[in-house]
Amino acid sequence: SHRVAIEVFVWGAVLVFFYHIGSSFGSHIASPFLNVIFDKQGASVFAYMLLPILTNLILKKHKRRGMSDAKTRFMLLAVALIQGITSGYVIDSTYISGEPLPFVTPLAIVMAYLGDLASAYKSRGALFTACATSALVANLGVGMLLNAITKTYELMTFAYVAAGLMTLKLLLKNAHKPR
Structure with missing residues (x-):
């Protein structure tokens, strides 16, 4: 159980770090390009509803097929980055x-x-x-x-x-x- 706890939190930190990098990129650099694809509401729905649902469905499908742990982790890194980019675009004009x-x-x-x-x-x-x-x-x-x-x-x-x-x-x- 100790190995699992350590793995969950270290991997969580890596995923959140990639999300943070994506959020900064989406907020400062990609915002004008994403404006062509999404409005703020559409990007919000994509980032916080569609992307998590699609990711869950894909993970369930790959679990049934026996997808390797490494492939799963790289897919989750990509999802964290994509979600970060779209979330950054959503909050780019919000001041925190x-x-x-x-x-x-x-x-x-x-x-x-x-x-x-x-x-x-x-x-x-x-x-x-x-x-x-x-x-x-x-x-x-x-x-x-x-x-x-x-x-x-x-x-x-x-x-x-x-x-x-x-x-x-x-x-x-x-x-x-x-x-």
Whole structure:
């Protein structure tokens, strides 16, 4: 179960990093080109509804056919990049006063998880406390370094940490179930 938890959070950080790169590209560079294909509403529907549904259907189809793990991961990287580009286009004119780097949270959680494996902590409460504290400190530290701390930054940090902890809880709950 430890290997699975580490893999999920490291891979999650990689996917979110590619999404973030795509979002920056879509917001700053590809926006004029995407304007020819989509309006904002159409791009939003594509990025947040159609693309996830299509990805899920493709993954189910490939799972039945025994698609390799490497091919699945590269497909998910491409999807994260495409979703990032279209999401960046959707929010290119929206001003967010400060946004945490989204890949910091899963990396901080996995580092705390790794540190907790070798420690004397035996309870899940201690694990969740260590992971939450690590993610909060990492995000706020990066925010201070980038001079980006705002109320929006703080709220988004809490949301990212909460999502990471919910993921960890579900992961630990389901890690021992047969596939």
